Amino acid sequence: MKRTGAQIIWECLIKEGVEVVFGYPGGTILPAYDAMLDYPSVHHVLVRHEQGGTHMADGYARASGKVGVAFATSGPGATNMVTGIATAMMDSSPIVCITGQVGSSLVGLDAFQETDVTGVTLPITKHNYLVTRVEDIARTIREGFYIAKSGRPGPVLIDITKDAQQLSCDFDWDSAAPRLPGYRPDLRALPSEYQNALSLINSAKRPVILAGHGVLQSGAMQVLKDFAEKAQIPVAMTLLGIGGLPANHPLNLGMMGMHGEAWVNHAIQQADLLLAFGMRFDDRVTGNVKTYAPKAKKIHIEIDPSELNKVIKADVALVGDLREVLEEVLPLVAVGDREEWIDHINEMKGDSAVRDIQNLPDTGHLYAAHVINDLWRYTEGEALICTDVGQHQMWTAQYYKHNKPFKLITSGGLGTMGFGLPSAIGAKFAKPNAEVWAISGDGGFQMTAAELSTAAQENIKVNVAIINNGYLGMVRQWQEFFYDKRYAATPMKSPDFVKLAEAHGLTGIRVTERSQVESAIRQAQQTKGTVVIDFRVEKEDSVYPMVPAGADLHNMIRRPMPKKPLNETLKHEEEMEFAK
Amino acid sequence: MTAHTLVAYVEDKPGVLNRVASLFRRRTFNIESLTVGHTEQPGVSRMTIVVDTDEFGARRAEANLYKLVNVLRVDDVTTQAAVMRDLALIKVSASAATRSEILQLTDVFRARTVDVTNDSLIIEITGTEDKIEGLIEVLRPFGIIEMVRTGIVAMGRGSKSVSPNPPLVAAQVMEVAGATAN
Ligand SMILES: Cc1ncc(C[n+]2csc(CCOP(=O)(O)OP(=O)(O)O)c2C)c(N)n1
Ligand SMILES: [Mg+2]
Numbered sequence: 001m002k003r004t005g006a007q008i009i010w011e012c013l014i015k016e017g018v019e020v021v022f023g024y025p026g027g028t029i030l031p032a033y034d035a036m037l038d039y040p041s042v043h044h045v046l047v048r049h050e051q052g053g054t055h056m057a058d059g060y061a062r063a064s065g066k067v068g069v070a071f072a073t074s075g076p077g078a079t080n081m082v083t084g085i086a087t088a089m090m091d092s093s094p095i096v097c098i099t100g101q102v103g104s105s106l107v108g109l110d111a112f113q114e115t116d117v118t119g120v121t122l123p124i125t126k127h128n129y130l131v132t133r134v135e136d137i138a139r140t141i142r143e144g145f146y147i148a149k150s151g152r153p154g155p156v157l158i159d160i161t162k163d164a165q166q167l168s169c170d171f172d173w174d175s176a177a178p179r180l181p182g183y184r185p186d187l188r189a190l191p192s193e194y195q196n197a198l199s200l201i202n203s204a205k206r207p208v209i210l211a212g213h214g215v216l217q218s219g220a221m222q223v224l225k226d227f228a229e230k231a232q233i234p235v236a237m238t239l240l241g242i243g244g245l246p247a248n249h250p251l252n253l254g255m256m257g258m259h260g261e262a263w264v265n266h267a268i269q270q271a272d273l274l275l276a277f278g279m280r281f282d283d284r285v286t287g288n289v290k291t292y293a294p295k296a297k298k299i300h301i302e303i304d305p306s307e308l309n310k311v312i313k314a315d316v317a318l319v320g321d322l323r324e325v326l327e328e329v330l331p332l333v334a335v336g337d338r339e340e341w342i343d344h345i346n347e348m349k350g351d352s353a354v355r356d357i358q359n360l361p362d363t364g365h366l367y368a369a370h371v372i373n374d375l376w377r378y379t380e381g382e383a384l385i386c387t388d389v390g391q392h393q394m395w396t397a398q399y400y401k402h403n404k405p406f407k408l409i410t411s412g413g414l415g416t417m418g419f420g421l422p423s424a425i426g427a428k429f430a431k432p433n434a435e436v437w438a439i440s441g442d443g444g445f446q447m448t449a450a451e452l453s454t455a456a457q458e459n460i461k462v463n464v465a466i467i468n469n470g471y472l473g474m475v476r477q478w479q480e481f482f483y484d485k486r487y488a489a490t491p492m493k494s495p496d497f498v499k500l501a502e503a504h505g506l507t508g509i510r511v512t513e514r515s516q517v518e519s520a521i522r523q524a525q526q527t528k529g530t531v532v533i534d535f536r537v538e539k540e541d542s543v544y545p546m547v548p549a550g551a552d553l554h555n556m557i558r559r560p561m562p563k564k565p566l567n568e569t570l571k572h573e574e575e576m577e578f579a580k
Numbered sequence: 581m582t583a584h585t586l587v588a589y590v591e592d593k594p595g596v597l598n599r600v601a602s603l604f605r606r607r608t609f610n611i612e613s614l615t616v617g618h619t620e621q622p623g624v625s626r627m628t629i630v631v632d633t634d635e636f637g638a639r640r641a642e643a644n645l646y647k648l649v650n651v652l653r654v655d656d657v658t659t660q661a662a663v664m665r666d667l668a669l670i671k672v673s674a675s676a677a678t679r680s681e682i683l684q685l686t687d688v689f690r691a692r693t694v695d696v697t698n699d700s701l702i703i704e705i706t707g708t709e710d711k712i713e714g715l716i717e718v719l720r721p722f723g724i725i726e727m728v729r730t731g732i733v734a735m736g737r738g739s740k741s742v743s744p745n746p747p748l749v750a751a752q753v754m755e756v757a758g759a760t761a762n
Contacts, residue, residue, distance in 0.1 A: 118595070119598070122595075122598065122599060122602050123602055123606050126649075127649045130594075130595075147649060180649060181591065181652055182590070182591060182648070182649055182650055182651050182652040182653075183649045184646070304647070305643045305646065306640065306643035306644045306646070306647055308643075309636070309639070309640075310640065
C-alpha cells in the first residue's frame with residue numbers, strides 16, 4: 001500500500017509497539033506531525049524543551065524496559081536534544097530520536113535551520129542515520145529500534161529530510177527487515193572459558209560481586225541472587241546497579257565508589273576476587289586505578305567487549321548477556337561458606353553506623369538525609385524515584401533503599417542536571433500506577449522546571465521533592481573540601497517554588513522543619529495532580545563518605561564523629577578526618 | 581608505542597570513513613595513515629589503518645571498531661605474514677649535472693621515473709615504508725620539491741580468502757599478554 005514518508009513513520013512506530021512519544025514540532029518535522037493526527041493510538045506529549053523530551057524518553061525506557069521515543073525539528077530542535085542523547089548514551093538507555101531535516105536538495109547548503117545533526121551526534125549515539133529517500137524510512141526505523149534495544153542498549157538518532165516525509169512509496173513492513181551485517185549484539189563467551197572463572201570463584205576466600213546496570217538490563221536479578229546465595233558472595237552495587245539485588249538482602253552490602261559506603265569500599269580493597277557483573281569500572285567507582293583492589297583477581301562479565309580490559313585488566317573476561325552467562329555458570333559454581341569474610345565486612349560497618357546521620361540525635365534541623373529517609377519510610381520504599389544530579393542524588397542513593405529493580409532512575413555516567421523532573425514524567429507514562437517521585441536540587445530543578453507545564457497540560461501526577469539548600473551543593477562541597485571554602489558561583493537564589501507550582505495550577509508545599517516532613521509527603525500522596533515540595537534543608541551539609549576524585553578507594557573523607565551536636569559539628573570542618 | 585596495522589572491512593555507505601576517523605579521534609588514538617578503497621566484493625570497502633599505539637591500545641581500537649554498526653571485520657595484520665605497500669610520488673630538483681646520478685639511485689631502489697623536465701624529475705616508488713624512507717633520504721640532498729604518499733595498504737599472504745564476516749565468538753575480547761590497564 002502507498003504511504004507518505006510521514007505516515008510510514010507512524011505505521012512503523014505502531015508496529016514497534018510505541019504508545020507515547022515526547023516531542024516538539026517545527027518546520028521540517030511538520031509533515032510527520034500532520035500525519036500524527038491520523039494515528040491517535042500513539043499519544044504525543046508536547047514537551048517544553050527538547051532536552052526534556054529526550055530525558056522523558058529515557059525515563060520511559062528505564063522504567064519500562066521498552067524503547068523511548070522523542071521527536072524534534074531540525075536545527076535548534078535537534079541540537080536541544082544533544083544533552084539527553086549523551087545522557088542516554090552514557091547510561092546505555094534505549095531511545096530513538098526522530099528529527100526532521102531540511103529538504104534533501106538543501107542539505108549541505110546552510111539552509112534555514114539546517115544542522116548536521118548526524119555529525120553532531122555521531123560520538124554520542126550508538127548509531128545514527130540521515131534518511132533522504134522515502135523508500136529507506138521503514139527499514140531505518142526498524143534497524144534503529146533493533147539497535148537501540150539489543151546488545152548493550154543505547155540511543156539512536158534518525159534524521160529524516162522533509163521531502164522524504166512528504167513523498168510516497170509502497171509500505172511493506174515485512175520486506176523492510178533490518179539489514180545489519182556488521183552488527184553483532186549477541187557475542188558469547190565459549191563455555192570452555194567458564195572453567196577459568198569457576199576455579200577462581202571456588203577458591204576465593206574474600207570475593208565481592210560488583211553489580212552494575214547490566215544486572216537490570218539483562219534481567220539477571222534472580223540469577224544474581226541465586227548465585228550470590230549459593231556461593232555466599234557479598235554484593236556491592238554501582239549507582240545504576242541499585243535494585244539489582246534487594247537492599248534488604250543480607251548479602252547486599254550497599255553502594256560502592258566515591259560516595260559509597262565505607263565498608264563497601266574497604267571490602268573491595270581487601271578482596272581477593274572481584275566479580276564484575278555488567279559494570280564498567282567508571283572512575284567514580286574505582287578511584288585511583290593504580291591502587292584499586294590490589295590483591296584481587298578480576299572476573300569481568302560484560303556484553304560489550306570494548307569494556308573488557310578497558311580500565312581494569314581482567315583475569316577472566318567473559319563476553320555475553322549477563323543473565324545467560326550466569327544461568328550457565330550457576331549450576332557449576334560450588335556451594336560456598338564465607339562466614340568469616342562476611343563477618344569481617346559486617347564488623348567494618350560498626351563505625352559507619354555511629355557516624356550515620358540517621359543515628360545522630362535529632363537537633364530539629366532539617367537535613368536532606370532525614371528528608372530522604374522519611375520519604376523512603378512514608379512511601380514504604382515502593383516509590384519509583386527519579387533523581388537530578390548533585391548531593392541530593394547521592395543522599396537518595398544512600399538513604400532510599402530499593403528492594404525492587406527499575407525503581408531508581410538517575411543520570412549516572414553523564415551526571416546531567418535537569419534530568420530529574422523530565423525523567424520522572426517519562427517514567428510515569430511508562431508506569432501510570434506507580435508512585436513516582438522526582439528528587440531534585442534547587443539548581444538542577446531550575447534547569448528543566450519548564451516541564452512542570454508539561455505535567456500540568458498532561459494532567460499527570462508526579463511528586464517533586466526539591467532538596468533546597470540554596471547552593472549548587474555538590475560543587476559547594478568540593479569548594480569546601482578542596483578550594484578552601486571559596487564559594488565561587490555556588491550560592492543560588494531561587495524563585496518561590498511553591499508559587500511556581502501554583503502558577504502552573506499545581507500544588508506547592510513548603511517544609512522547613514523535620515516535624516512537617518511526614519504531613520507534606522502525605523499531602524502530596526493524596527493530592528490529585530503534580531505536587532512540588534520545597535524542602536528547605538541545612539545549607540552547608542556534605543555527602544559522606546567521599547573518595548576525592550582520583551584518590552585511593554580506601555582513602556575516604558568521613559563524616560565527623562559526633563563530638564558535639566551535629567549542627568555544630570558540621571560547621572567545624574577542621575574536625576574532618578581522613579580514614580586510614 | 582609501536583605502529584599497528586589494522587585492516588577493517590566496512591560497509592560502503594556514506595559517512596563510514598567519518599565514523600572510523602571520529603572513533604580514533606575521540607578515543608585519543610594517533611592515526612599515522614588511513615587508506616580506503618573498494619574490495620573484490622561490491623558494497624564492501626577496505627580500510628588499512630596504521631595507528632601508533634601499544635598492544636593494549638590496538639586491542640582497544642579493534643574492539644571499538646567492532647562497535648561501529650557499519651564495520652564488518654577487523655584484522656590486526658601487524659604480526660601476520662602480510663604484504664604491506666606504500667606508494668610515493670617524489671618531485672626532486674634535477675639539473676643536467678645531477679640527473680644521471682638521481683636516475684641511478686632510482687634504479688637501485690627499483691623506482692620509476694614518471695615525469696622529466698629540464699630541472700626536475702617525478703619519481704614513483706612502491707614498497708614498504710622502510711624502502712620509501714630510504715629513497716627519500718638519498719634524494720633529499722638534491723632538493724625535494726614536493727612529495728605525496730598514499731599511506732599503507734596491507735594484505736595477508738597465502739591463498740586463503742578472508743570473509744568480511746568473522747565468526748561470532750569472543751575473539752574480540754582484548755587479551756593482551758602482560759599488559760596491565762591499571
Ligand atoms: C548540566 C550540568 N551542569 C553542571 C553540572 C555540575 N554540577 C554537578 S552537581 C552540581 C550542583 C547541583 O546543585 P543542585 O541542583 O542544587 O543540587 P545539590 O547538589 O545542591 O543537591 C553542579 C553544578 C552538572 N552536573 N550538570
Ligand atoms: Mg542545591
